[in-house]
Amino acid sequence: MNRSAQTVLIGVAALALIFAPLYLGAYSLTLLGRVLALSIAAIGICVVWGRGGILSLGQGLFFGLGGYALAMHLKLMATAKGELPDFMVYNGVEALPWFWKPFVSAPFALLMVLILPAAAAGLIAWLMFRRRITGVYVSIITQALVLAFVTWLNGSQGLTSGTNGITDFQMFLGINLRGESVARGLYWVTLLILGLCLAATALLLRTHFGAILTAIKDNENRVRFLGYNPAAYKIAAFALGGLLSGVSGALYTLHLGTISPAMIGVTFSIELVVWVALGGRSSLIGAVGGLILGNLAKDKISSAAPDAWLYVMGGLFVLVVLVLPQGVAGLLNHRRVRRTVPSVRREVKEVTDIA
Amino acid sequence: MPEMLLDVQGVTVSFDGFKAIQNLSLTVEKGSLRVLIGPNGAGKSTLLDTIIGKVRPVSGDVRYLGQSITRLPEYKIATLGICRKFQAPGVLDGLSVRENLLVACKRGKGVLASFKLGAAASERARVDELLSLTGLQGKAGMLAALLAHGEKQWLEIGMVVAADPQLLLLDEPTAGMTAQETAQTAELIRALAGKHTVLVIDHDMAFVELLDAPITVLHQGQVFREGDLATLRADADVMEIYLGRPKETPHAQA
Numbered sequence: 001m002n003r004s005a006q007t008v009l010i011g012v013a014a015l016a017l018i019f020a021p022l023y024l025g026a027y028s029l030t031l032l033g034r035v036l037a038l039s040i041a042a043i044g045i046c047v048v049w050g051r052g053g054i055l056s057l058g059q060g061l062f063f064g065l066g067g068y069a070l071a072m073h074l075k076l077m078a079t080a081k082g083e084l085p086d087f088m089v090y091n092g093v094e095a096l097p098w099f100w101k102p103f104v105s106a107p108f109a110l111l112m113v114l115i116l117p118a119a120a121a122g123l124i125a126w127l128m129f130r131r132r133i134t135g136v137y138v139s140i141i142t143q144a145l146v147l148a149f150v151t152w153l154n155g156s157q158g159l160t161s162g163t164n165g166i167t168d169f170q171m172f173l174g175i176n177l178r179g180e181s182v183a184r185g186l187y188w189v190t191l192l193i194l195g196l197c198l199a200a201t202a203l204l205l206r207t208h209f210g211a212i213l214t215a216i217k218d219n220e221n222r223v224r225f226l227g228y229n230p231a232a233y234k235i236a237a238f239a240l241g242g243l244l245s246g247v248s249g250a251l252y253t254l255h256l257g258t259i260s261p262a263m264i265g266v267t268f269s270i271e272l273v274v275w276v277a278l279g280g281r282s283s284l285i286g287a288v289g290g291l292i293l294g295n296l297a298k299d300k301i302s303s304a305a306p307d308a309w310l311y312v313m314g315g316l317f318v319l320v321v322l323v324l325p326q327g328v329a330g331l332l333n334h335r336r337v338r339r340t341v342p343s344v345r346r347e348v349k350e351v352t353d354i355a
Numbered sequence: 356m357p358e359m360l361l362d363v364q365g366v367t368v369s370f371d372g373f374k375a376i377q378n379l380s381l382t383v384e385k386g387s388l389r390v391l392i393g394p395n396g397a398g399k400s401t402l403l404d405t406i407i408g409k410v411r412p413v414s415g416d417v418r419y420l421g422q423s424i425t426r427l428p429e430y431k432i433a434t435l436g437i438c439r440k441f442q443a444p445g446v447l448d449g450l451s452v453r454e455n456l457l458v459a460c461k462r463g464k465g466v467l468a469s470f471k472l473g474a475a476a477s478e479r480a481r482v483d484e485l486l487s488l489t490g491l492q493g494k495a496g497m498l499a500a501l502l503a504h505g506e507k508q509w510l511e512i513g514m515v516v517a518a519d520p521q522l523l524l525l526d527e528p529t530a531g532m533t534a535q536e537t538a539q540t541a542e543l544i545r546a547l548a549g550k551h552t553v554l555v556i557d558h559d560m561a562f563v564e565l566l567d568a569p570i571t572v573l574h575q576g577q578v579f580r581e582g583d584l585a586t587l588r589a590d591a592d593v594m595e596i597y598l599g600r601p602k603e604t605p606h607a608q609a
Contacts, residue, residue: 211454
């Protein structure tokens with residue numbers, strides 16, 4: 001597929017998404033909005049894994065931090081002044097825990113949606129990459145961390161509402177979340193944020209930073225001995241991935257009206273990676289498209305045949321690993337790469353002819 | 356007395372008890388071209404690894420322009436002006452030839468400095484200069500992964516030279532090259548020698564002859580001999596360690 005066809009395709013998809021509220025039913029629109037929110041996390045995985053070569057199986061941790069940061073504010077907004085959130089009362093908590101207090105302020109909560117996931121990701125990355133931990137060990141560590149986070153959430157009934165998660169939201173920034181037109185507005189806000197994140201990341205990857213990230217994935221040692229500190233670049237990429245996951249988590253929480261440990265765990269984190277792999281991890285559009293289409297398919301298939309879903313997903317993942325290492329996006333770009341290869345072959349042939 | 360650029364003082368490197376380098380001392384004058392030879396396992400690559408900080412010595416000191424660099428992080432050693440070409444071509448496969456050179460010649464290597472689109476005019480000019488130095492002008496837009504083996508070697512030499520390091524360490528730059536490519540490489544390196552201080556490792560005696568430079572022979576992790584090629588060729592001990600021949604060869608028939 002050539003570049004102009006690609007541009008046209010992306011343009012059509014963008015228009016279809018912008019006008020979706022005008023032709024989609026309520027259920028479909030909610031589903032699409034939710035999936036768009038989720039796809040912001042895919043941008044992060046594209047940067048961290050597709051470009052940086054760091055496979056994190058724990059993006060749910062940062063997604064959860066963003067989601068919980070917003071949920072805590074929403075919960076306090078839904079609670080009468082001077083009272084405790086309902087689940088704290090049930091669990092015999094007598095005073096609002098210290099780390100809940102500042103979340104009364106919406107600006108603080110919104111800031112935390114950005115800062116908490118980015119800082120957590122940056123810290124984890126600093127601990128790992130400073131020690132030059134790479135490859136499968138990074139995957140195992142991140143997976144263990146998300147598991148630990150979920151376990152802690154589940155165990156801290158009185159602080160986080162445990163397995164039930166935080167729910168029952170009403171107001172956000174003075175808007176009644178249960179109002180009539182909120183679904184549309186939220187959809188457009190989500191689409192706008194997705195568009196901004198996509199554009200900013202695309203721009204970032206075209207800078208020198210993007211080139212160094214690809215270079216580190218190809219040959220970390222060469223980059224190091226050219227005078228770069230690869231750890232610093234990997235930490236920055238990982239923090240950015242965490243930030244995008246956090247934004248995604250906060251938006252997703254708004255769409256769903258709840259967040260719970262079950263939504264952000266190991267399975268969720270792996271699913272994100274599977275969709276990105278399927279779409280094409282090194283292409284932003286591939287990663288986002290893969291996640292959107294994958295989740296829409298999941299909705300259809302899992303409501304038709306709930307038991308079959310996991311097998312379908314597993315099968316798709318095996319297919320990608322065996323046949324399409326660069327995903328569907330890689331398949332579309334395949335022809336462009338192929339075209340340059342025959343010239344090399346021809347040169348080789350000429351040489352052997354002479355010999 | 357000429358100024359010393361590199362001063363390796365009594366360095367010992369040990370891998371789990373095996374001493375790859377033993378109490379090795381070596382000095383390299385500024386602006387000189389020096390060739391390191393020696394049989395497999397003599398410690399040539401390990402010596403370069405030690406200079407760039409990839410391997411840390413158990414004792415001894417590596418001094419560069421009078422400053423000890425033995426404990427500096429690798430990327431800082433590189434920014435001081437020491438750059439090494441690895442034995443296997445270490446180009447960045449996912450980037451184009453031009454991007455490879457640009458990554459190598461950027462001045463600011465920090466993360467914050469990297470958030471910039473495009474390249475400065477001076478950097479673009481430098482890349483063009485390097486493209487013509489390495490003869491890769493015609494392939495500037497090509498992915499490095501698609502280059503032929505010899506071209507990858509040249510590209511990496513270009514990358515190593517890009518930031519104008521004072522000390523160039525070249526580890527078997529002609530590995531896998533044809534005779535003609537080897538001759539071109541020798542010419543390229545001799546051209547670099549005036550501007551940079553160059554330390555070359557190679558096995559290929561034809562190439563070493565073309566370089567026409569003082570030679571240091573390493574053997575079992577130590578400096579065994581120093582001299583020019585003619586002297587060393589006449590040295591029975593050198594021939595013995597190099598070719599593995601016994602000293603007395605009364606029954607040699609070939």
